[in-house]
Amino acid sequence: MSVKLGVPSKGRLMEDTFAWFAKRGVTLARTGSDREYAGAVSGIDGVELVLLSAGEIPRELVAGRIDLGVTGTDLVREKIPLWDEKVEPLAEMGFGFADLILAVPRFWADVSSLDDLDAVAAAFRAEHGFRLRIATKYHRLVREHLQAAGVADYQLVDSQGATEGTIKNLTAEAIADITTTGATLEANHLKILSGEPILRSQATLFASKTSNMDQAVLTKLKAKLGL
Amino acid sequence: MADKADIKAEAERLFAAFQDAGAAPVETALLQPAEVLLDLYGEDIRARAYVTSDGVLGEQMLRPDFTVPIVQAHMQDGAEPARYTYMGAVFRQQQAGTGRANEYMQVGYEVFDRTNPAEADAEVFALFDRTLSGRGLQASTGDIGILIAAVQGLETSPRRRAALLRHIWRPKRFRALLDRFAGRGPAPEGRAELVDALAGLDLGQIVQGAGPEIGLRSAHEVVARLDALRMDADVPAIPGAQIDAVLALLDIAEPVETAAETLNEVAAQLPSIKNAVTNFQARLDALKTHAVDLSWVTYEGAYGRTSMEYYDGFVFGFAQNGAAPVASGGRYDALTRVLGQGREIPAVGGVIRPAQLLEAGL
Numbered sequence: 001m002s003v004k005l006g007v008p009s010k011g012r013l014m015e016d017t018f019a020w021f022a023k024r025g026v027t028l029a030r031t032g033s034d035r036e037y038a039g040a041v042s043g044i045d046g047v048e049l050v051l052l053s054a055g056e057i058p059r060e061l062v063a064g065r066i067d068l069g070v071t072g073t074d075l076v077r078e079k080i081p082l083w084d085e086k087v088e089p090l091a092e093m094g095f096g097f098a099d100l101i102l103a104v105p106r107f108w109a110d111v112s113s114l115d116d117l118d119a120v121a122a123a124f125r126a127e128h129g130f131r132l133r134i135a136t137k138y139h140r141l142v143r144e145h146l147q148a149a150g151v152a153d154y155q156l157v158d159s160q161g162a163t164e165g166t167i168k169n170l171t172a173e174a175i176a177d178i179t180t181t182g183a184t185l186e187a188n189h190l191k192i193l194s195g196e197p198i199l200r201s202q203a204t205l206f207a208s209k210t211s212n213m214d215q216a217v218l219t220k221l222k223a224k225l226g227l
Numbered sequence: 228m229a230d231k232a233d234i235k236a237e238a239e240r241l242f243a244a245f246q247d248a249g250a251a252p253v254e255t256a257l258l259q260p261a262e263v264l265l266d267l268y269g270e271d272i273r274a275r276a277y278v279t280s281d282g283v284l285g286e287q288m289l290r291p292d293f294t295v296p297i298v299q300a301h302m303q304d305g306a307e308p309a310r311y312t313y314m315g316a317v318f319r320q321q322q323a324g325t326g327r328a329n330e331y332m333q334v335g336y337e338v339f340d341r342t343n344p345a346e347a348d349a350e351v352f353a354l355f356d357r358t359l360s361g362r363g364l365q366a367s368t369g370d371i372g373i374l375i376a377a378v379q380g381l382e383t384s385p386r387r388r389a390a391l392l393r394h395i396w397r398p399k400r401f402r403a404l405l406d407r408f409a410g411r412g413p414a415p416e417g418r419a420e421l422v423d424a425l426a427g428l429d430l431g432q433i434v435q436g437a438g439p440e441i442g443l444r445s446a447h448e449v450v451a452r453l454d455a456l457r458m459d460a461d462v463p464a465i466p467g468a469q470i471d472a473v474l475a476l477l478d479i480a481e482p483v484e485t486a487a488e489t490l491n492e493v494a495a496q497l498p499s500i501k502n503a504v505t506n507f508q509a510r511l512d513a514l515k516t517h518a519v520d521l522s523w524v525t526y527e528g529a530y531g532r533t534s535m536e537y538y539d540g541f542v543f544g545f546a547q548n549g550a551a552p553v554a555s556g557g558r559y560d561a562l563t564r565v566l567g568q569g570r571e572i573p574a575v576g577g578v579i580r581p582a583q584l585l586e587a588g589l
C-alpha cells in the first residue's frame with residue numbers, strides 16, 4: 001500500500017512544493033505532457049503523487065482519499081469544520097504566505113479597528129436601512145472572527161474573485177480577503193484594519209487523520225523530510 | 228434519544244393542552260424567506276440555519292423558529308387579543324461534536340395582548356409550569372427590561388447608552404464597553420491619537436485628503452462620525468456607583484421571591500429601573516394569583532442575554548440541572564414593532580421541546 005501525497009497541480013504553489021521536497025531528497029515531478037495530471041516520485045519508495053486543485057486538497061484529506069496534502073492553512077480552516085480533528089499539520093513549508101485581513105476604503109478616516117467597524121456598522125444600518133456588507137469568500141473564518149470580537153449589524157456577501165472591486169461597484173462596504181503585499185488593496189483605495197489579521201496562512205503539509213495510511217512509509221518519509 | 232413516535236405523541240399531548248388553555252392552532256411554512264430572518268438576527272443565524280436558494284424566490288431558510296412567522300401572520304390579519312399554539316419541526320445546524328439534534332419538534336404558546344403585560348407574562352409562565360409539573364425541572368427567570376432600563380438611566384452620552392443597549396445580548400462586548408465608559412478599561416487602539424490629530428482641523432478636508440470617496444458610505448457619514456468621536460473624547464466617565472449597580476444586577480441569582488428586595492436595593496443607585504422593578508413586582512403578584520409555587524423559581528439577572536436577541540422583557544426557562552432547556556420563552560414587544568411596519572403589540576410566549584421533555588423523564 002502506498003501513501004498518497006496530494007500536491008497543487010499547477011503554478012507557483014506546485015513549483016515551490018516540488019522545490020521544498022527536492023531540498024529534502026524527495027523528487028516530485030509531473031510526467032507525460034504538460035496537460036496531463038500525472039506525477040512521479042523518486043528518492044523514497046511507497047509514495048504516490050496525486051496532482052489536484054489546491055482548493056480540493058482539504059476535502060480529499062478529510063475524505064481520506066489522500067493521506068498527505070499540501071495546501072494553505074486558510075483553506076483548511078475555512079473548509080473543514082473542527083479541522084484539527086480531521087487533519088494534522090506536519091510541517092509549515094515557508095512559502096505561500098498570505099494574511100486574511102479586513103479592509104475598508106482609505107477615506108474612512110474614522111475607522112482603524114474592529115471597534116470602529118462595529119460602530120460604523122450600527123450607524124450604517126440606521127442610515128441606509130440594511131446591514132453593512134462585507135464581501136468575502138472566507139465566510140466561516142470571517143464570521144467567527146467578527147463574532148468573537150462582538151461586531152454586529154453586518155452581513156457577509158459572497159465574492160469569489162476581484163473582491164477588492166466590490167466597494168467601488170457598490171456591492172459591499174468592506175472586504176475580507178487574502179493579501180500578500182497589499183498592493184491590490186492600495187490600488188483599489190483600501191486600507192487594512194489594525195491589529196492581528198484574521199489568519200496568517202502559509203503552505204503547509206497536512207496529514208489526514210481519517211485515511212488508512214501505511215505507517216511504515218509515513219515514518220520513513222518523515223525521517224527523510226526531517227520531521 | 229427518544230423514539231420519534233413517542234416524541235410525536237408527547238408533542239400532540241402538549242399541543243392539545245395549549246388548545247385547552249384557549250389558544251388557536253396555527254400552521255407556518257417550513258421554508259421562510261431568508262432576508263427577514265437575516266435582517267433580524269444577523270450573520271449568526273446564517274451559521275445556525277439551513278439556507279437554500281430558489282431561482283424565483285431567492286434565499287430561503289428552513290424554519291429556525293416559529294416566533295417570526297407567527298408574529299408576521301398576526302401582524303397581517305390577527306384579531307386582538309390573540310392566543311396561538313403551534314407544533315412542528317425547527318431546523319438548526321449544531322456545532323460539530325455537540326451531538327444535539329439538527330431537526331427537532333417544538334410546541335409553542337404565544338399571547339398577543341395589550342391589556343395587562345404582567346398578567347400575560349404570568350399566564351404563559353403558569354401554563355408552562357402546570358404543563359411541566361412533576362418532571363423535576365428547575366425554572367429560571369430573568370428580565371431583560373430591567374437591564375434595558377438600567378442602561379437607559381446611566382449618566383453618559385446618548386451615543387454611549389445606545390452602544391451599550393445594542394450589545395446587551397453580547398455579554399463580553401457589553402462588559403468591555405461598560406469598563407471603557409467607566410474609565411476602567413482601555414480606549415480603542417489609536418483612538419486618542421486620532422482625536423488629537425483632529426484638533427482644530429477641518430474634518431471635511433481630512434476625509435478628502437485620506438483617499439477618494441468610494442462605496443455607499445459617504446464622506447458625509449465619515450465626517451459625522453469623526454465629529455462624534457471628537458465629542459465623545461470629552462464625555463465624562465460613568466460614575467462608578469452606577470457601573471457597580473449594573474454589575475450587581477447582572478450578578479443576581481436567587482429565589483425570585485427575595486429578588487424584589489435585591490432589585491429595590493439596586494434601584495436606590497439606579498432610579499431608572501424603578502418602573503421595570505414595579506413591573507417585575509406586578510408579574511410576581513400575578514404569578515401568585517395563578518397559584519404558581521414560586522419557592523423553586525429563581526431570578527437570574529443575566530438570564531436570557533445569550534439567546535437570540537429579540538427578548539426585551541420577562542424571560543424564562545425550564546431545565547434539568549444544567550442540561551439544555553426543556554422549555555424557554557419570553558416577552559418580545561420590540562420584535563412585533565420591527566415586523567409590524569409601524570404597528571406593534573405586546574407579545575409573550577414560549578416553546579417546549581418534547582424530545583428534551585421525554586429525556587428529562589418523570
